[in-house]
Amino acid sequence: MKKHLLVSLTLAATGLLGGCVTSTVDEMVFNTPTLENMEDASVVILGRRHASDYETEPDFIKCVGDHVRRGNGSVEIIGELEFMNALYPWFEPRTAPLRPADIDRLLLQPPVADKLAELKTEYMIWIDGSTVQTNASGSMSCGVGPGGAGCFGFGTWGNDSDYEATIWDFTDKAEVGRVSTSTSGQSYMPAVVVPIPIIAPVKGTACDSLGDQLLQFLSSGY
Template identity: 70%
Template sequence: MKMLLALGLVLITTGCVTSTVDEMVFNEPLAGIGDSTVVILGRRHASDYETEPDFIECVGDHISRRDNSITVINEIDFINSLYPWFEPRTAPLHPEDITRLLEQDPVAQRMLELKTEYMVWVDGVTVQSDSAGSMTCGIGPGGAGCFGFGTWSNDSNYEAVIWDFTDQAEVGRVNTTATGQSYMPAVVVPIPIIAPVQGTACDGIGDQLLEFLSSEY
């Protein structure tokens, strides 16, 4: 048991994740965003998946934690305050839709109140694949226990597109991918060794957005 636990700690510490980040910025602010705000929203208009709300929250927390001068509006609060214009079936898909949105007086007024200058649309998902191995658990005279070994892959692919509501245009784009292998050895007690794939992707996008939004980077 001690040997297996030690192995698990080593693998978690060294990590089993590979990632890449690609950035393309068209018009980078020179001194941060001042007292303006930014909102990070997940794309959920696809029929086969939705960008996970916890990933959107992770990116927002990453930015706020690294630079507390940046005000990140909570995704759910933003969507609720602008209902129904940012529901999956009505949300703008292209920067050209900003003009149409701002023609709606309630939208223009609310955006002015929120001081929202930048909107970041995040599109993507983390999926699990390539599961292998087996595990058996049971209860016997000596107590309950499990025996076996399992492994699986996790793959993250996310793209963040930055819209400038002042210029009514797309001003930047960031793409990140991460892949990792997780393990579950079990001798009496299963020990999950989870590759932090989604967290790595979150950090990658968060760091790139900070370079764009923050005056400190």
């Protein structure tokens, strides 16, 4: 039985040594996991890199995988590089499947079908997106004088993170859910003699937000 669920959540956070961060998460689930025990299956999280103007950062993909792994040790996460090496060249940017319907094409290749069976791959999660810097402003000057070296000024810049995770079920050969997060934050660099960066953890917040939603999805099969 199909289940449609749409959740939207907005969070704002500030830290003593961190800038302000705002995060919005949207979740749409078509089918929750039906496996009685996720210990009998594995999950791979991959980054989309077929666009010409950006790539989904490998460190972000690793961050999300680590977040899910820490949250539920029973969910086996296959590392992105390990998976791509094991199935080279089928998941390189030029050859990677773009739609769930492409799964059938992949499974017609005996080496691919055998390796996926060996890895017990049940869910494949594609993450598409990036973090970019925006609206930098301010100025800072540094120099050396009789009293020593120092800097004076003030700078500020923003960062926006936008990521979407698409969940594929390899057994049903279908898309079963999507999760997206939009996170923005403002960082500051005041300097009176010594520059003091006040960094907004934008990418880290996006990783935690996306990881929490994927963890909730994968853990619902228990």
